Amino acid sequence: MSKSNNSPAAEAKSEPWWRKAVFYQVYPRSFADSDGDGVGDLGGLRSKLGYLELLGVDALWLSPVMRSPMADGGYDVADPRDIDPLFGGIEMMDALITEAHARQIRVTMDLVPNHTSVEHEWFVEALAAKPDSPERARYIFRDGRGDDGAQPPNNWPSIFGGPAWTRITEADGTPGQWYMHLFAPEQPDLNWDNPDVLDDLDRTLRFWLDRGIDGFRIDVAHGMAKPVDLADMDLTKNELLRLDDDDPRFNNPGVHEIHRNIRKIMDQYPESVAIGEVWVDDNTKFGEYVRPDELHLAFNFRLAQTLFDAEAVRDAIENSIAAVEDVGGTPTWTLSNHDVPREVTRFGDGPEGVARARAMALVELALPGVTFIYNGSELGLPNVDDLPEESLQDPVWERSGHTERGRDSCRVPLPWEGEKPPFGFGPADTSWLPIPAAWSAITVEKQLEDVDSVLSLYRRALELRATRPEFSGTGIDWYGSPPGCLAFRRHGGLICALNATPAPIPLPPGEILLSSVPIDGSRRLPPNAAAWLV
Ligand code: NOJ
Numbered sequence: 001m002s003k004s005n006n007s008p009a010a011e012a013k014s015e016p017w018w019r020k021a022v023f024y025q026v027y028p029r030s031f032a033d034s035d036g037d038g039v040g041d042l043g044g045l046r047s048k049l050g051y052l053e054l055l056g057v058d059a060l061w062l063s064p065v066m067r068s069p070m071a072d073g074g075y076d077v078a079d080p081r082d083i084d085p086l087f088g089g090i091e092m093m094d095a096l097i098t099e100a101h102a103r104q105i106r107v108t109m110d111l112v113p114n115h116t117s118v119e120h121e122w123f124v125e126a127l128a129a130k131p132d133s134p135e136r137a138r139y140i141f142r143d144g145r146g147d148d149g150a151q152p153p154n155n156w157p158s159i160f161g162g163p164a165w166t167r168i169t170e171a172d173g174t175p176g177q178w179y180m181h182l183f184a185p186e187q188p189d190l191n192w193d194n195p196d197v198l199d200d201l202d203r204t205l206r207f208w209l210d211r212g213i214d215g216f217r218i219d220v221a222h223g224m225a226k227p228v229d230l231a232d233m234d235l236t237k238n239e240l241l242r243l244d245d246d247d248p249r250f251n252n253p254g255v256h257e258i259h260r261n262i263r264k265i266m267d268q269y270p271e272s273v274a275i276g277e278v279w280v281d282d283n284t285k286f287g288e289y290v291r292p293d294e295l296h297l298a299f300n301f302r303l304a305q306t307l308f309d310a311e312a313v314r315d316a317i318e319n320s321i322a323a324v325e326d327v328g329g330t331p332t333w334t335l336s337n338h339d340v341p342r343e344v345t346r347f348g349d350g351p352e353g354v355a356r357a358r359a360m361a362l363v364e365l366a367l368p369g370v371t372f373i374y375n376g377s378e379l380g381l382p383n384v385d386d387l388p389e390e391s392l393q394d395p396v397w398e399r400s401g402h403t404e405r406g407r408d409s410c411r412v413p414l415p416w417e418g419e420k421p422p423f424g425f426g427p428a429d430t431s432w433l434p435i436p437a438a439w440s441a442i443t444v445e446k447q448l449e450d451v452d453s454v455l456s457l458y459r460r461a462l463e464l465r466a467t468r469p470e471f472s473g474t475g476i477d478w479y480g481s482p483p484g485c486l487a488f489r490r491h492g493g494l495i496c497a498l499n500a501t502p503a504p505i506p507l508p509p510g511e512i513l514l515s516s517v518p519i520d521g522s523r524r525l526p527p528n529a530a531a532w533l534v
Helices: 008-013 043-049 049-053 091-103 120-129 195-210 256-266 283-290 309-323 350-366 397-399 437-442 444-449 454-467
Strands: 022-026 058-064 077-081 106-111 163-167 175-180 215-218 273-277 297-299 333-334 370-374 474-477 486-488 497-498 512-515 529-533
Touching: 008 529, 022 454, 043 049, 043 091, 049 454, 077 195, 106 195, 106 529, 120 486, 175 474, 175 512, 195 256, 215 474, 256 273, 283 297, 283 309, 297 333, 309 437, 309 474, 309 486, 350 437, 350 486, 370 397, 437 444, 444 454
Parallel strands: 022 058, 022 370, 058 106, 106 215, 215 273, 273 297, 333 370
Antiparallel strands: 163 175, 474 486, 486 497, 497 529, 512 529
16 A cells, blocks of 8 residues: 555655654544443454545554463463454454545554463473473563572562562462563463564464554563573662663563564565654664664653653653664654553643643654654543443553552543544444543544634644655754743744643744744733744
């Protein structure tokens, strides 16, 4: 599939399509439900492709839809080469790819190569086999420490809370070895030193690429290699769901050989793209993931962690660009995803949070490189931080002993139409997480009709970004600006100004192309607002 009339071969030689693409992240459980079970699925997504075309995105990233017992929303994969019946099965995926391509929308999907589900046939075989067997060697099994091996092999905690090890009962009923799981116990880590693991990923990559998938988001792309000694770690800095660069569980040097091997396979499909989830702060270490023979792109999460503060935003932008510059990589931008608080809430919630999220959408979409929009950002959805406890499904809730609510608050299903929950999410009158009644004011239906809505702002911004020559060029120059504000100019000519202060500021010279709030003849940019000028 190609947006130009070039043949795929000619296009592959010119600039790859993904270098300035806008990706839309679909969290499938929460997007749209077609079969009335209250859980979103691929049929629901298929029925909304017209909406995504209208929005103007270039590509989709689907969070995992493979066969899974859903201990972590599908990030626990039991069969990486099949689609879970909950999402509609593989025929539905084939139909989705075909229809998305007919609308000039590419389709990428999540791959989870760091771990499998406990229901994956390899893990079932490993449990039935003996210590030191080839079946155990696909995972990270170790004897325990202390008397009778009753203590875990090291002190590593799981990212979701509790130890990163679970002890098994051997087939003969005796207490047995321990296996590693950096995430939930239902997500055993694979042993990437075992060649079977890459061979199997090779099959999986080809399986989907041959079916027309345009690429992959690679889950935990900084975590697949583990240190040989599995030494204890310093626990003083450990926090749930967070890492720092010295954490021995992640970013081990062996990971780069794995990415080079993946790239060799991807290069046989010249238009495909691999995007790594890379939680690495240091710019040099981050850049290593996007060297020309490794990942095509890596998520930079600086903007998704930044509050509404012009200095912090500028710092995030400068560092995200610097991180990939030396290796000739492409910067990536995202304000949120299914793991972090939604930007409206991060920026202060209520009307002020929405105003700031609108402004930051213009900042993000003005930048050179690749943008990822998390489903619901285009509607200005906030987090739902008061979900009833009995509805919470993130494993973090249980693993933290009910002290951390986890990430469900940013995964509430989208409101499509009508006046009452679940707002046309599906044919049933329920949704897997309850949708707040107050979202009746921000349904897709209402926002499509309102020229001042967040959705209308996104549509206009995406259209301009795709069509105006001022969005060309790979660099930006900073303009001088008052404290608490920022302004930069794309090399193609677009100027973006942000006012994060409580007082209006004069705009830089130029014709206003788009602004996050109306601007009157005084040409002053109000507080919590951004504007594009040419
Ligand atoms: C990162 C994913 O984004 C997150 O949702 C998941 O829980 C972990 N990886 C484990 O797969």
